[in-house]
Amino acid sequence: xxxxxxxxxxxxxxxFTSQPAAEGWxxxxxxxxxxxxxxxxxxxxxxxxxRFTNVAPIARARFSRxxxxxxxxxxxGVTRLTLGDAQTEAHLGKYASTEANAFxxxxxxxxxxxxxxxxxxxxxxxEPIEIDIQIAQAGAAHPRLLVIAGANSQAAIVESYSGxxxxxxxxxxxxxxxxGAVIDHYKVQRESGEAFHIATLQAQLGRSATFSxxxxxxxxxxxxxxxxxxxxxxxxxxxxxxxxxxxxxxxxNHTVIDHAKPHGASHxxxxxxLDDRAxxxxxxxxxxxxxxxxxxxxxxxxxxxxxxDAVIDTKPELQIHADDVRCTHGAxxxxxxxxxxxxxxxxxIGRSEARSLLTYAFAQDxxxxxxxxxxxxxxxxxxxxxxxxxxxx
Amino acid sequence: xxxxxxxxxxxxxxxREILKGIDLTVxxxxxxxxxxxxxxxxxxxxxxxxxxxxxxxxxxxxxYQGHDLLELSPEDRARAGIFLAFQYPVEIPGVSNMYFxxxxxxxxxxSQGQEELDAMDFLNLVREKMKLMEMDQALLNRPVNTxxxxxxxxxxxxxxxxxxxxxxxxxxxxxxxxxxDALRTVAGGVNALRGPERSMIVVTHYQRLLNYIVxxxxxxxxxxxxxxxxxxxxxxxxxxxxxxxxGIEDEEEAVAR
Numbered sequence: 219x220x221x222x223x224x225x226x227x228x229x230x231x232x233x234f235t236s237q238p239a240a241e242g243w244x245x246x247x248x249x250x251x252x253x254x255x256x257x258x259x260x261x262x263x264x265x266x267x268x269r270f271t272n273v274a275p276i277a278r279a280r281f282s283r284x285x286x287x288x289x290x291x292x293x294x295g296v297t298r299l300t301l302g303d304a305q306t307e308a309h310l311g312k313y314a315s316t317e318a319n320a321f322x323x324x325x326x327x328x329x330x331x332x333x334x335x336x337x338x339x340x341x342x343x344x345e346p347i348e349i350d351i352q353i354a355q356a357g358a359a360h361p362r363l364l365v366i367a368g369a370n371s372q373a374a375i376v377e378s379y380s381g382x383x384x385x386x387x388x389x390x391x392x393x394x395x396x397x398g399a400v401i402d403h404y405k406v407q408r409e410s411g412e413a414f415h416i417a418t419l420q421a422q423l424g425r426s427a428t429f430s431x432x433x434x435x436x437x438x439x440x441x442x443x444x445x446x447x448x449x450x451x452x453x454x455x456x457x458x459x460x461x462x463x464x465x466x467x468x469x470x471n472h473t474v475i476d477h478a479k480p481h482g483a484s485h486x487x488x489x490x491x492l493d494d495r496a497x498x499x500x501x502x503x504x505x506x507x508x509x510x511x512x513x514x515x516x517x518x519x520x521x522x523x524x525x526x527d528a529v530i531d532t533k534p535e536l537q538i539h540a541d542d543v544r545c546t547h548g549a550x551x552x553x554x555x556x557x558x559x560x561x562x563x564x565x566x567i568g569r570s571e572a573r574s575l576l577t578y579a580f581a582q583d584x585x586x587x588x589x590x591x592x593x594x595x596x597x598x599x600x601x602x603x604x605x606x607x608x609x610x611x
Numbered sequence: 612x613x614x615x616x617x618x619x620x621x622x623x624x625x626x627r628e629i630l631k632g633i634d635l636t637v638x639x640x641x642x643x644x645x646x647x648x649x650x651x652x653x654x655x656x657x658x659x660x661x662x663x664x665x666x667x668x669x670x671x672x673x674x675y676q677g678h679d680l681l682e683l684s685p686e687d688r689a690r691a692g693i694f695l696a697f698q699y700p701v702e703i704p705g706v707s708n709m710y711f712x713x714x715x716x717x718x719x720x721x722s723q724g725q726e727e728l729d730a731m732d733f734l735n736l737v738r739e740k741m742k743l744m745e746m747d748q749a750l751l752n753r754p755v756n757t758x759x760x761x762x763x764x765x766x767x768x769x770x771x772x773x774x775x776x777x778x779x780x781x782x783x784x785x786x787x788x789x790x791x792d793a794l795r796t797v798a799g800g801v802n803a804l805r806g807p808e809r810s811m812i813v814v815t816h817y818q819r820l821l822n823y824i825v826x827x828x829x830x831x832x833x834x835x836x837x838x839x840x841x842x843x844x845x846x847x848x849x850x851x852x853x854x855x856x857x858g859i860e861d862e863e864e865a866v867a868r
Contacts, residue, residue, distance in 0.1 A: 556665075561701040561755075564661050565715035565771065566689035566722070575714070579705025579754075 223259030226277050230255070230324065233283050238330050243307050251316045251326035258320040270499040270531045271442055271470040276386060276414050283328075284357025284385050290333055293345035296373065299334035299364075306334045310364050313392045314420040319444065321416045325390040328360040339368030339396070346374040346590050351389070353381035353413075361389045369396035369424070376593060377405040380437070381413055389417040395427040402430045402589055406597070409437035411465070418444040423453045425479075430456035432588055433471065434597065436604075441469040449510075451479035459488040460584040462604070463496035463528075470499035475517075477510040477543075486517040489584050491577060492528035503535040504545060511540050517547040522554070522580045524573075574605040612677060614639050614810050615660075615779055621670035622659050629655045631835035632671070637779070640807040644821055644846060645814045647832030648854045653814045654698055656832070657783040660812075661695035662688050675779070689715070690722035692778030696768040696785050703755040708767070711755050712737065712774055719775055740773040744800045762793035769800040780804070781812045786820035798823030818850040833859045 234252050239245070260277040261268040292298055299306045310332060316323035333349060351361045365375055379387055387409060395401050409415045415438040423429050427450070433443050447455045461469045475484045490498045500519045521530045534547040554576050562572035581601055588594040615637040622630040629652045637643055647653050659666050660673065662685035673680040680688065703711070716736075717727040728736065741748055744766045756764050765785055772780055782801065786794055801824050805811070813824055821829070821843065829845040830837045831854075839845065839857060854860070 555701075557701045558703050560663055560685060561697065561703065562711070562715075563685035564689055564695050564697075565711070565775065566686050566718040567711075567714050568686045568718065569684070571714065571718075572686075575706055575711075576703070579703060582705035 223256070226259050227256040229280050230327075234327055237283075237328065240301075240330060244301060244329065247311050248327050248329055251311075251323045251329070254316045255320055255323035255327055258323060260320055267472065270497070271440075271468065273416075273440070273442070275440060276416070279386070281358035281386050282356070284353050284355050284359045286359040286361055286387075287352040287354065288333065288361070289348070289350040289352070291348035291350075292335065293343050293347060295338070295341045295343050296347060297336040297338065299336055299366075301330075301332060301334075303334070305336055305366060306332065306364065309366055309392065309394055310334065311392075313394065313422045314390050314418055319418060321388055321442075322390050322418050325360040325362060325388050329362055332362045332364055334364040335366070337365070337367045337371040337373045337399075339371060341368065341371045341373075343371070343373040346376050346593075348376045348378070350378045351380075351387070353385045353387060354383065356383055356385055358386040358388060361387065363389075363391040365391070365393045365401075367393070367395045367399040367401050370398040371396065372400040374402040374590060375404070376590065377403075378408070379406070379415065379417075380408045381410050383410055384412040385410070386414040387416070389415075391417070391419045393419070393421045393429075395421065395423045395429055397424040398426045399424060400428045404432045404434070404588065404590070404593060405443075406434045406593070407437060407441065407443075409441070411437065411439060413438045415441045417442070419446065421445075421447040421455070423447060423449050423455060425450045426452040428454045431458070432584070433459040435459070435461040435469050435471070436600070438469070439467060441467070442472070443470070444472045444474075446474040446476070447484070448476045448478055449482040449484065452481045453479075454482070455484045456587075457484065457486040458584055458587060460581055461488070461490045461498055462581070462601075463490070463498055464493040466495050468497045470501075472499075472501045472503075474503045474505065475515065476505045476507070477513040477515065478507050479509060480511045480513070482510060483514040484516070486515075487584065488519045489581060490519075490521045490530060491524065491580060492521065492530060493524040495525075495527045497529045498531070500530070500532040500549070501535065502533070502547070503537065504547070506538040506540050506543050506545065508539045511542045513540060513543040513545070515543070515545045519549040520580075521549075521551045522577065523551055524554070524577065577605045578602055613637065613674075614676060615680075616674040617671070618674070619671040620656075620659070620668065620673060622655060622666045622668045624655070624666050628669070629666070629835055630659065633835070633837060635830065635837065637810045637812065639778075639810055641828065642805065642811045642813060642824065642826045644826035644829045645812060645832055646816070646818070646829060646846065646849060648859055649816065651832040651859075652835040653816075653832050654783055657695060657698075657781045657812070657814050660781055661685060661693060686718070689775075690719050694772050694775055694777035694780045696765075696772060696780065696782045698783040698785075698787060700756045700759075700764040700768055702757045702759075704757045706755050707751070708753055708755050709737075709751045712771060715771070716774055737774060740770055743773055743803055744770045745796050746770055761788040762790070765789055765793065765797055766800070769797050773800060773804060776804075776809075778808065779810050779812070781814070783814045784816060785813075786815055786817065794820065795823060818846045821846045831857060831859070833857075
């Protein structure tokens with residue numbers, strides 16, 4: 219352990235040891251995770267995975283534990299599990315890797331309050347499961363969510379994050395989808411302008427499961443989203459994202475879509491809108507394992523850059539070990555279309571209004587894919603107001 | 612007073628001079644056809660009048676309703692009653708035709724001291740104008756020009772013109788790419804909008820359109836200048852003898868899209 223890491227982990231040690239005691243498997247899980255975290259320390263920009271995202275402001279800060287306000291809306295038919303349930307023990311911490319990611323290790327080390335849900339086999343849940351995390355005090359919170367979706371079950375999950383002031387959200391979500399399950403997942407991040415938000419979604423997807431996730435990243439000073447999906451035979455995964463950053467916001471989206479078995483399909487669309495001095499990172503890794511023949515994978519990353527000072531680092535990473543597959547990827551970085559601007563203005567629509575309209579339109583196709591009407595409407599309203607307000611300044 | 616007076620207008624794109632001294636006067640209610648071979652500067656003239664910033668005006672004057680038109684932004688020109696029907700209408704995914712048109716109409720109305728239309732009145736107006744253009748109402752809910760056929764795009768331009776009711780409409784090769792049925796519909800829409808308070812500049816390569824939209828005056832553009840002006844019979848003469856009959860050849864493509 220280097221001195222720097224020792225100093226970093228030392229700051230968390232007191233909180234780690236003072237949290238409510240746990241028994242058996244949970245104590246082991248936590249201890250192991252803290253030990254991992256102590257060994258790893260926070261990543262630096264020398265780590266390839268963190269090359270463009272400097273988490274030194276988090277490493278340097280001394281966070282006490284913040285209490286997160288959690289509003290959990292569990293529709294009828296979904297079972298809420300506790301840490302005492304065998305199902306929780308069987309799945310919690312089994313998917314999100316503490317080895318690969320120090321933040322996951324840190325979250326796991328502070329595991330004493332989990333939102334664990336089970337969707338029974340074959341259950342079709344019409345209403346979305348809603349998890350709303352709000353942090354309104356300085357400090358660090360480590361929200362943890364586990365969703366176990368039984369075979370052929372169907373449900374939608376919406377995670378929302380918001381807060382006020384300077385705090386650190388370090389969230390981990392594990393979703394296990396059984397054979398043939400149909401799961402739509404949404405994460406809407408509207409953290410405060412000073413907040414740090416680091417989150418990992420780990421989705422373990424069963425045979426012929428259909429999974430979609432939409433990662434909407436709007437707030438936060440320093441944001442990192444890791445979305446990792448592991449597919450089985452015939453799994454279909456949609457991995458979409460929208461990130462909007464201005465001022466000096468930094469938002470990093472890393473995705474890993476792991477085609478472990480044949481006949482899987484994945485569709486990935488990430489779109490970003492950057493203004494002022496914002497910095498965004500997109501790194502999309504697609505792994506097609508040797509066995510995963512007939513994989514069909516498409517990745518698209520599109521960025522709209524509204525200022526000269528905004529920066530985007532976008533990188534596809536294809537690791538293809540099978541030979542009978544179809545994988546496409548593409549990334550674009552562009553400005554507002556001058557012809558479209560002129561067209562709108564030639565009809566009497568003012569320059570700033572035209573900019574707002576086109577910016578909004580750029581985000582529209584990700585928003586259009588959201589299947590929950592209330593969520594879609596609230597996002598449309600938010601975006602519409604955001605762009606209008608911003609360009610009218 | 613003339614509605615529009617163009618005096619010795621020069622314009623360039625990059626280093627290339629395209630308009631080399633255009634003079635043209637358009638009075639209220641008149642329809643002027645501008646004909647000319649490819650590259651003669653027809654589309655450039657249309658775009659310069661609408662305020663496209665791609666073109667730099669390097670000399671001359673354009674007076675519209677007694678004011679210097681060249682000082683106005685594109686949106687202010689539109690609000691003052693100028694409308695350009697694009698040769699290549701732009702596809703704008705994500706912006707619905709309905710929202711776009713309502714925003715445009717209300718901007719124009721506001722600047723002309725009229726009240727904004729509410730959703731109901733707007734819809735009634737739009738339905739009436741769509742009928743005129745024989746357009747499917749479903750197009751309203753689609754994104755602007757996105758996935759429209761060539762004919763639908765051109766109809767959509769004239770439909771917008773019908774809704775916005777400009778004082779000066781500039782039609783830039785509205786006939787290009789239209790089959791004869793679509794051409795008749797589009798021309799019918801244009802003719803329905805003719806009136807003593809509305810002037811038109813109809814830019815076209817071919818005489819065909821002018822069988823349906825009969826102009827009061829015809830001007831032939833070549834190498835950035837009007838080389839011949841006359842009545843509607845000039846178009847017929849061109850049809851018979853071609854531009855070559857006037858000693859004019861197609862010029863190098865000069866129009867930057």
